[in-house]
Amino acid sequence: MDTKSMMIDISKKLFQQKGYIGVGLTEILKVGNFSKGSLYHHFPNGKEELLIACLQSMSEDMTNDIEDIFERYPTTIEATTAMIEQLMVNFELEGTISAYTFSSIISEMALLSDPVRNACSNLYIKMQRIYSNKLLVDGFSEESAKSIAVMMTASLEGAILLCLTQKTSNPLKVMVDVLPTLLSNKMEK
Structure with missing residues (x-):
């Protein structure tokens, strides 16, 4: 792995664990054994x-993981259930779901930096597109699919945040129990 990729991997973990404000460049340099010159060579704006x-x-x-799951299952309900169950397993094993949420970073930086806000927004748009496309295959109208995809994204982000703050996977379990019923009811209308 090249130096730039290593910097990104190490920094991702630190940002996910401690947030943007909680991680200084000195810590990133120390953990990765990088020089300051190397960091600014790859990231001139710091x-x-x-x-x-x-x-x-x-x-x-995240997009690759979600696409993989959604391609393996024939319906949105099955794909969403499988995705949430995987998140619960990850939470139970690791005590966190850091790889699947930008919430902490967004709350720190979104109002301060348009480039950071745009990077986060792009992820949510991709997630919603995956969900919406699957919902279209399930027979939902384009308008309903887009609306439900927004709800799914917001619910998942909220459930992950609740898991992290409450130190339990119960919010994800609630989603697994409730989301299929909501989607089924919407399909029947």
């Missing part, structure tokens, strides 16, 4: 540019 690269990498990883 920490915020590094954060944006991390967000783009996280977005790609």
Whole structure:
């Protein structure tokens, strides 16, 4: 792995664990054993540019994971249930779901930085597109599919945040129990 990729990987983990404000460049340099010159060679605009690269990498990883799950299951209900169950397993094993949420970073930076806000927004748009496309296959109208995709994204982000703050996977379990019923009811209308 090249130095730039290593910087992104290490920084992603640190930003996910401690948030943007909680991680200084000195810590990133120390953990990765990088020189300051190397960091500024790859990220001339410093920490915020590094954060944006991390967000783009996280977005790609998350989108690939979600697409993979949604391609393996024939319906939105089955795909969403499988995705949420995987998040619960990750939470139970690791005590966190850091790889699947931007919430902490967004709450710190979105009002301060349009480039960071845009990087986060792009991920949510990609997620909603995956959900919406699957809902279209399930027979939902385009308008309903887009609306439900927004609700699914917001619910999932909220459930993840609740899991992290409450230190339990129960909010995700509630989603697994309730979301299929909501989608089924919407399909019947």
